[in-house]
Amino acid sequence: MNQESWDVIVIGGGAAGLNAALVLARARRRVVVVDAGEPRNRFAPHMHGFLSRDGMSPLELLEIGRAEVRGYGGEVVSGRAVRAGGEAGAFTIELDDGRMLTGRRLVIATGLRDELPDIPGLARQWGRGAVACPYCDGWESRDQRIGVLATSAMSVHQAGLLRQWSADVTFVGPLTADLDPETRAGLEARGVRIDARAVSAVVEDADGTLTGLTLEDDSVLPLDRVFVGPRLEANDELLRQLGAARAETMQGEWVASDAFGATSVPGVWVAGNSAVSHALVVMAAASGASVATQINADLVGDDTRRALATQSSR
Secondary structure, three states: OOOOEEEEEEEOOOHHHHHHHHHHHHOOOOEEEEEOOOOHHHHOOOOOOOOOOOOOOHHHHHHHHHHHHHHOOOEEEEOOEEEEEEEOOEEEEEEOOOOEEEEEEEEEOOOEEEEOOOOOOHHHHEOOOEEOOHHHHOHHHOOOOEEEEOOOOHHHHHHHHHOOOOOOEEEEOHHHHHOOHHHHHHHHHOOOEEEOOOEEEEEEOOOOOEEEEEEOOOOEEEOOEEEOOOEEEEOOHHHHHHOOOEEEEOOEEEEOOOOOOEOOOOOEEEOHHHOOOOOOHHHHHHHHHHHHHHHHHHHHHHHHHHHHHHHHOO
16 A cells, blocks of 8 residues: 555545545546545435435444445555645555555545534444434424524524424524524414524433433423534544635534535645535535546646657657
């Protein structure tokens, strides 16, 4: 591995990284995926909104994806990339076990992590009774007792969306006290209850099923599902090391990229949640495919320049 040079090194073995690698391998590029084995959605038993894959385990999707990439000659290696350097044509990646990779182009698809509110019991329910995305888990929560934790301004949007799936929605937490009158009136007109009491714990039964929230006065709000807007933190250390420019987004500061995933660093692209924080699995996979076509075109130009230089030197 240390002696090989790759056309493209893909950092991140989620849907975005694997789809990028698949397209590049099919284009007969020498591609390697570095996979730390920690996809963001590993806590969820299923994923949704992915045509022909609706309801599939996200881990099963990745297992199939790794096999497909390898089937076209791509490599998938287990490990964590800890350092990145170099420039277009000669990037270097160091793994946590000391292995070194060199490549002409980079795809960073390390995604993000969800930082949950510090509420006892919440992390244990994450991906099961406590979830984030209405489009991922709204159908499975239909007609149930739904609670929406008020964690940020985006929680208002979440509460409004979830009323589509259930008539029993409670928007809960101290931040609801700061709702402007128009927003409050709109939510209440649609039947969303608003409760400004603080949440002190997530309640579950003996089987580990979420049953409600304990509030600041020790009363329990009975619920079947809780939706949470976690703080999103980009796994962007490598991009910082490479000096990629950043931009302010709705989710805070994120790496800046164009519509095709190209960053400010020549030869470095981002895909999936590394490019767009709100990308669902199907969107992440699509962005990986899009990035791959851009990189292959870029490499074709590079190959042409090399061929002309070789020809002129004869």
